Amino acid sequence: MLNTSIHYENGRLFCDGVAVAEIAAQVGTPAYIYSGTRFLSNLRRIQAAFPTAHIHYSAKANGNLAIMKMLVNAGAGIDAVSAGEIHRALIAGAQPENIVFAGVGKTGQELYYALSRGVGWFNIENVEECRLLNSMAGAAQMVARVALRLNPDVAANTHRHIATGHGKAKFGMSTETIRDLLTRQGEFSNLSFEGIHIHIGSQLHDTTATQAAIRAALDVIQPYPTMRTVDIGGGLPVAYSADEIVPDVEAFAASILPLLEGYEVILEPGRAIIADAGMLITRVQYIKEQGEAKFAIVDAGMTELIRPALYEAHHEIVPLVEQGLPRESVQVVGPVCETTDVLGRDVALPPLAAGDCLAVLTAGAYGMVMASNYNARPRPPEVLVDPNGKSWYLVRRRETWDDLVAPELA
Numbered sequence: 001m002l003n004t005s006i007h008y009e010n011g012r013l014f015c016d017g018v019a020v021a022e023i024a025a026q027v028g029t030p031a032y033i034y035s036g037t038r039f040l041s042n043l044r045r046i047q048a049a050f051p052t053a054h055i056h057y058s059a060k061a062n063g064n065l066a067i068m069k070m071l072v073n074a075g076a077g078i079d080a081v082s083a084g085e086i087h088r089a090l091i092a093g094a095q096p097e098n099i100v101f102a103g104v105g106k107t108g109q110e111l112y113y114a115l116s117r118g119v120g121w122f123n124i125e126n127v128e129e130c131r132l133l134n135s136m137a138g139a140a141q142m143v144a145r146v147a148l149r150l151n152p153d154v155a156a157n158t159h160r161h162i163a164t165g166h167g168k169a170k171f172g173m174s175t176e177t178i179r180d181l182l183t184r185q186g187e188f189s190n191l192s193f194e195g196i197h198i199h200i201g202s203q204l205h206d207t208t209a210t211q212a213a214i215r216a217a218l219d220v221i222q223p224y225p226t227m228r229t230v231d232i233g234g235g236l237p238v239a240y241s242a243d244e245i246v247p248d249v250e251a252f253a254a255s256i257l258p259l260l261e262g263y264e265v266i267l268e269p270g271r272a273i274i275a276d277a278g279m280l281i282t283r284v285q286y287i288k289e290q291g292e293a294k295f296a297i298v299d300a301g302m303t304e305l306i307r308p309a310l311y312e313a314h315h316e317i318v319p320l321v322e323q324g325l326p327r328e329s330v331q332v333v334g335p336v337c338e339t340t341d342v343l344g345r346d347v348a349l350p351p352l353a354a355g356d357c358l359a360v361l362t363a364g365a366y367g368m369v370m371a372s373n374y375n376a377r378p379r380p381p382e383v384l385v386d387p388n389g390k391s392w393y394l395v396r397r398r399e400t401w402d403d404l405v406a407p408e409l410a
């Protein structure tokens, strides 16, 4: 969706003060473009709405180092879900104590790495992990600070593929398991139980389930005075189209903060910071009319942005040049050999020809991080439009065919 950073000026699409066509001409397509102004202002808005909370940017949404560096410099901690993400976060300048390490299946090697780097929080997802971390911390003569991830058994109002808090999901531990762990804290002498963690899903369309989850979490920790921190995970939504109604960050805060008075609060937003700061630009290769449909075959597809194929997600697709011409319905499809390789169905676009460029909007989160090399397609470059709004630079180069074969030992 368009916003104050990604907007038209005299019929030309701009990212802040830079014409997107200028970037397309220089770096080629497909390419991701991000507005530094937009993601920093998204972070500031969350910081203002949750003034006393610790905001840990969820690196899984977009782990680009340049972006993470700017967010860290602006005061964000990091939510990491693998040793690889911790590695990235440290390179980006995050202080280890400002990193929370979550993840349903952390390996011993990853736990060891996190312990040895002094990572601030371990969000524990099962009893065996608790035992393993305790013994590793013991061997290292350390005490690790943990938050127990509760599966509150609530139904989040979101797509079923990104709901995590229902009782049948693999995430977190049941209320009974956590109660049991808390009564047996003494058995884990190298763990300090200080927090409870919930993350009931992503792109939450209302706060009802989050409120229920918070109430369940507080109920579990209430008898334990050392359990002072509530990590409510991510899930703050963004609008992917003008008619998608989602609570804004202020409304989200207003509905849950009153429940959390007296507790330290951690938040792990990813999408709400970076999604609407990013776009994927792509060029029409061919136009084909077939079976009563008009296809625009473009040079980006599910390899660059898998969200439409994986979650039937909607992303607005707009032309780089808007001349007010009448719209027609177009199927915007990628070049990958898969039927689901569709970026947009029935998109209303002006008449297109080969060579025209399009922008797939709200693609900053779960875009490049989920890109693949399927069909031996090099992953696209990433461009950052500086927060000064004028200069722009590559923050990741386009992969080459040699990059594709580099790890192989033939």
Ligand code: LLP
Pocket (backbone or CB within 6 Å): 058, 060, 061, 079, 102, 162, 199, 201, 202, 203, 233, 234, 235, 236, 268, 269, 270, 271, 272, 307, 311, 365, 366
């Ligand atoms: N914390 C935890 C424990 C998470 O699992 C996630 C996301 C987040 C924070 C950040 O959530 P956010 O604020 O971005 O909603 N690939 C999917 C989304 C998967 C989200 C996974 N976990 C998509 O493209 O919609």
